[in-house]
Amino acid sequence: MSKEAIKEKSMILQKEMVEGLFNELDRVQETGKKVCYTFVPGNLSELIRCFDMLPVYPEINALQNAMRKKSAGYIKEAERHAHSEDVCTYVKCDIGMMIKGNVGPTGSKIPDPDVLLLSYTGCFTFMKWFETLKRSYPNAEVIMLHTPYQENGEMTPEMTAYMVQQLEQEVIPKMEKVSGVKFDPEKLKKILGLAREAQDWIARIFETTKHRPSPIDAYFAGVYYIGPINIGFRGTPEAVAYYKELYNEIMERVLQGLGPITPEGEMPEEKYRLVVEGPPNWTNFREFWKIFYDMGAVIVASSYTKVGGVYDLGWRHDPDRPLESLAEYCMNCYTNLNIPQRISLLSKLIKEYHADGYVTNSIKSCNSFSAGQLAMMREIEDKLEVPVGFIESDLVDPRYFSYSNIKNRLESYFQMLAQRKFIHETQNA
Amino acid sequence: MSNLDSIIQSCKEAAFDLDFKRAKAWKEGAPGRTLVGYLPIYMPREIVHAAGGLPVGIFGGGDRKPIVKGDAYYQSYICHIPRSVMEMVLDHQMDHFDGFVFPSICDVIRNLSGMFKQHGFGRFVKYLDLPQNFVPEIGGRFYVHEMEHILRYLREVNGKEVTTEDLNHSIRLYNRNRELIEQIYDLREEFPWRLSLEEWYYVLRAGTVIPVEEHNEMLHVVLEAIRQPIGTPQDRVKVVLSGAFCEQPAIGLIRAIEDAGCYVVEDDLMLGSRMILGPIDDQSDDPLEAIALAYLTRSRYSSSIYDVHQPKEDRLEALVRQRNASGVIFASASFCDPSLLDAPIFQNAFNVRGLRYIAFQYSENINQFKVIKEQVGAFADSIKLWEDEPAEVSIA
Numbered sequence: 001m002s003k004e005a006i007k008e009k010s011m012i013l014q015k016e017m018v019e020g021l022f023n024e025l026d027r028v029q030e031t032g033k034k035v036c037y038t039f040v041p042g043n044l045s046e047l048i049r050c051f052d053m054l055p056v057y058p059e060i061n062a063l064q065n066a067m068r069k070k071s072a073g074y075i076k077e078a079e080r081h082a083h084s085e086d087v088c089t090y091v092k093c094d095i096g097m098m099i100k101g102n103v104g105p106t107g108s109k110i111p112d113p114d115v116l117l118l119s120y121t122g123c124f125t126f127m128k129w130f131e132t133l134k135r136s137y138p139n140a141e142v143i144m145l146h147t148p149y150q151e152n153g154e155m156t157p158e159m160t161a162y163m164v165q166q167l168e169q170e171v172i173p174k175m176e177k178v179s180g181v182k183f184d185p186e187k188l189k190k191i192l193g194l195a196r197e198a199q200d201w202i203a204r205i206f207e208t209t210k211h212r213p214s215p216i217d218a219y220f221a222g223v224y225y226i227g228p229i230n231i232g233f234r235g236t237p238e239a240v241a242y243y244k245e246l247y248n249e250i251m252e253r254v255l256q257g258l259g260p261i262t263p264e265g266e267m268p269e270e271k272y273r274l275v276v277e278g279p280p281n282w283t284n285f286r287e288f289w290k291i292f293y294d295m296g297a298v299i300v301a302s303s304y305t306k307v308g309g310v311y312d313l314g315w316r317h318d319p320d321r322p323l324e325s326l327a328e329y330c331m332n333c334y335t336n337l338n339i340p341q342r343i344s345l346l347s348k349l350i351k352e353y354h355a356d357g358y359v360t361n362s363i364k365s366c367n368s369f370s371a372g373q374l375a376m377m378r379e380i381e382d383k384l385e386v387p388v389g390f391i392e393s394d395l396v397d398p399r400y401f402s403y404s405n406i407k408n409r410l411e412s413y414f415q416m417l418a419q420r421k422f423i424h425e426t427q428n429a
Numbered sequence: 430m431s432n433l434d435s436i437i438q439s440c441k442e443a444a445f446d447l448d449f450k451r452a453k454a455w456k457e458g459a460p461g462r463t464l465v466g467y468l469p470i471y472m473p474r475e476i477v478h479a480a481g482g483l484p485v486g487i488f489g490g491g492d493r494k495p496i497v498k499g500d501a502y503y504q505s506y507i508c509h510i511p512r513s514v515m516e517m518v519l520d521h522q523m524d525h526f527d528g529f530v531f532p533s534i535c536d537v538i539r540n541l542s543g544m545f546k547q548h549g550f551g552r553f554v555k556y557l558d559l560p561q562n563f564v565p566e567i568g569g570r571f572y573v574h575e576m577e578h579i580l581r582y583l584r585e586v587n588g589k590e591v592t593t594e595d596l597n598h599s600i601r602l603y604n605r606n607r608e609l610i611e612q613i614y615d616l617r618e619e620f621p622w623r624l625s626l627e628e629w630y631y632v633l634r635a636g637t638v639i640p641v642e643e644h645n646e647m648l649h650v651v652l653e654a655i656r657q658p659i660g661t662p663q664d665r666v667k668v669v670l671s672g673a674f675c676e677q678p679a680i681g682l683i684r685a686i687e688d689a690g691c692y693v694v695e696d697d698l699m700l701g702s703r704m705i706l707g708p709i710d711d712q713s714d715d716p717l718e719a720i721a722l723a724y725l726t727r728s729r730y731s732s733s734i735y736d737v738h739q740p741k742e743d744r745l746e747a748l749v750r751q752r753n754a755s756g757v758i759f760a761s762a763s764f765c766d767p768s769l770l771d772a773p774i775f776q777n778a779f780n781v782r783g784l785r786y787i788a789f790q791y792s793e794n795i796n797q798f799k800v801i802k803e804q805v806g807a808f809a810d811s812i813k814l815w816e817d818e819p820a821e822v823s824i825a
């Protein structure tokens with residue numbers, strides 16, 4: 001492999017955006033900006049921006065703490081305070097961090113929330129998480145936006161109306177109250193227009209993996225790509241510029257016939273194309289990724305990159321239907337899709353991206369993803385006759401990342417893929 | 430056998446019959462009858478009843494169902510109930526059900542609804558998204574739509590048009606059911622030895638699988654029976670059992686808690702049957718709205734309801750005081766997110782408030798309770814010993 005890649009312009013743009021946000025969070029005392037804790041799936045970035053508030057995403061802090069090897073201590077701290085070993089480790093990492101002074105992954109203290117905005121999409125743990133936070137921040141305003149589940153594989157007019165009513169009568173008035181800023185529908189429309197542009201770009205970016213070799217890894221690198229769109233920058237000109245730049249860089253790779261860039265440089269040969277279901281492990285992210293790229297496996301699509309929005313099927317924010325489209329956005333995140341929808345989306349990805357295999361990374365403490373994964377895997381295997389692989393790990397608890405187990409399992413899986421490829425090539429020779 | 434004994438015996442059989450024979454026989458009793466299975470915690474059974482159906486509670490296979498196929502559907506770190514439910518449905522034990530309702534409570538139940546849909550079990554599968562917005566014009570309206578959706582499904586099965594009177598009649602019957610249940614809880618609080626938790630559990634749980642009319646008659650007999658001075662008081666402490674609202678502990682565990690020196694005078698085992706506090710308006714022109722309003726404004730606290738405006742620790746504390754209990758036993762099904770994520774909220778508050786508790790986990794299929802029994806025994810003893818002292822007991 002070639003040596004470590006030099007930073008692309010898009011990476012610099014992303015770094016600037018993220019650092020800018022953290023700097024702003026550091027300065028809330030001076031600027032008086034209000035702080036809104038919220039979650040990635042179903043996040044109302046556009047609305048938060050409309051009220052000039054700053055978002056904090058507890059699960060992003062948790063995963064960044066894990067990448068910086070800080071999560072184990074925080075989790076233990078939470079467990080000392082009666083949190084069970086068996087629940088979502090994002091929650092425990094966040095609570096542990098809070099108990100220890102709420103010093104964030106970047107080393108500065110994260111300001112207390114002025115508002116806890118729960119648009120709880122696709123996961124009940126979010127609800128429990130904010131119930132817990134409310135007890136620690138009794139002065140924070142609480143806003144709940146109930147997002148109905150796409151139980152029947154559809155967003156009905158009743159579901160949308162329910163959400164719009166909540167937005168109009170609960171969410172927006174409370175945000176006005178906390179921020180002291182009057183709701184400006186024109187501003188929201190403008191922001192939504194930019195969000196739509198960013199969504200177009202990211203959809204195009206993830207479609208580039210249809211090329212052979214795929215120019216990017218849509219899981220391990222994909223999690224970096226979705227960063228800006230998921231953590232509050234959707235709806236900004238900066239995000240549009242970032243995604244445009246990223247797209248151009250990727251297309252340059254396509255023209256040159258290059259594969260994905262990994263932490264160790266360029267991947268020389270694409271042997272296997274995979275679709276992955278489930279979040280990654282963060283505590284050993286690089287080791288985990290390395291197992292794949294060492295075997296020449298590239299992830300051409302993943303469900304995880306759709307937790308903050310599914311754009312593959314054409315859905316976009318619509319400035320002409322501002323509140324309706326905020327509602328639809330929340331309802332349309334991956335974990336808010338029902339199991340048949342998830343199966344159909346993954347099947348489509350496997351087919352359209354010409355995947356050789358389908359791998360599930362089952363997260364011990366995340367029922368939102370994990371409950372049903374085995375059934376999905378079985379269904380996909382039966383219908384598409386695609387080889388399926390299964391591994392288990394955890395998000396941010398290093399106790400549940402067993403490198404040797406995962407490596408062994410994946411090695412056997414890749415052997416199976418190799419045999420199949422060989423048989424297939426011999427038959428077609 | 431006394432009337433009470435024979436009712437308990439018959440309830441025991443009905444409650445644990447994993448083939449739901451009573452429900453099946455009921456359905457075959459007349460044309461157009463439907464069976465609708467529902468998962469914990471709460472569903473408005475009134476609407477199924479009004480549409481000529483029998484709502485049937487599905488509480489898993491407990492320790493009576495060996496798991497052969499269900500484990501292939503669930504990783505080891507997911508609670509037990511969904512695998513036993515899968516096992517039951519794959520073993521054709523619910524073939525006679527017309528539809529299934531999965532009330533919103535957790536991601537496991539939610540995703541199980543999708544698995545039922547994917548497999549095409551029943552003629553309909555409905556995930557019932559109970560509102561988290563408690564404004565009647567917003568959350569209430571949405572909830573009414575959800576109920577109408579279920580009624581539409583039911584109409585497709587038996588063609589019955591449900592009238593306002595049908596609904597009001599059903600509401601009346603379930604009001605009576607809830608009223609009788611609370612009367613029994615009140616009496617048990619005073620005279621818990623007259624009806625053990627185990628016996629009461631059979632009766633209560635049977636109510637989820639038999640017609641409400643029949644259950645009301647039984648409850649009436651039970652109530653009359655325990656108004657008599659039967660049984661002998663034991664030296665036990667009154668406790669509240671909390672957290673076991675979905676996957677049910679094996680009956681041996683329920684028995685062990687009382688045998689270890691406690692009287693359980695309040696619990697959330699069959700929370701759905703008691704979810705609504707007080708009667709629902711049964712004279713309304715819009716009964717669905719009345720059901721919705723009752724849910725929005727008069728629900729018990731529950732893990733499935735966003736509680737920031739009515740902290741659950743305050744509500745549990747009030748319940749402990751109302752029942753004159755000396756402590757709380759937190760029992761959570763293993764890997765049960767809602768129960769386990771609530772636990773620190775309760776326990777940290779109780780530590781500050783000096784309320785006594787113990788906590789343990791169970792699984793529906795485990796019937797070895799030696800350790801738990803010892804824990805509960807020590808807990809009961811500590812309460813007896815330190816009755817006047819503020820407690821700091823915590824065995825988690």
Ligand code: SF4
Pocket residue numbers: 059088089090091122123124125126335365366367368369395
């Ligand atoms: S349970 Fe899963 S989806 Fe929910 S907060 Fe945890 S990691 Fe996120």
Ligand code: SF4
Pocket residue numbers: 508509510511534535536537538675676762764765766767768
């Ligand atoms: S036992 Fe708990 S986690 Fe399992 S299905 Fe029931 S509520 Fe959900």
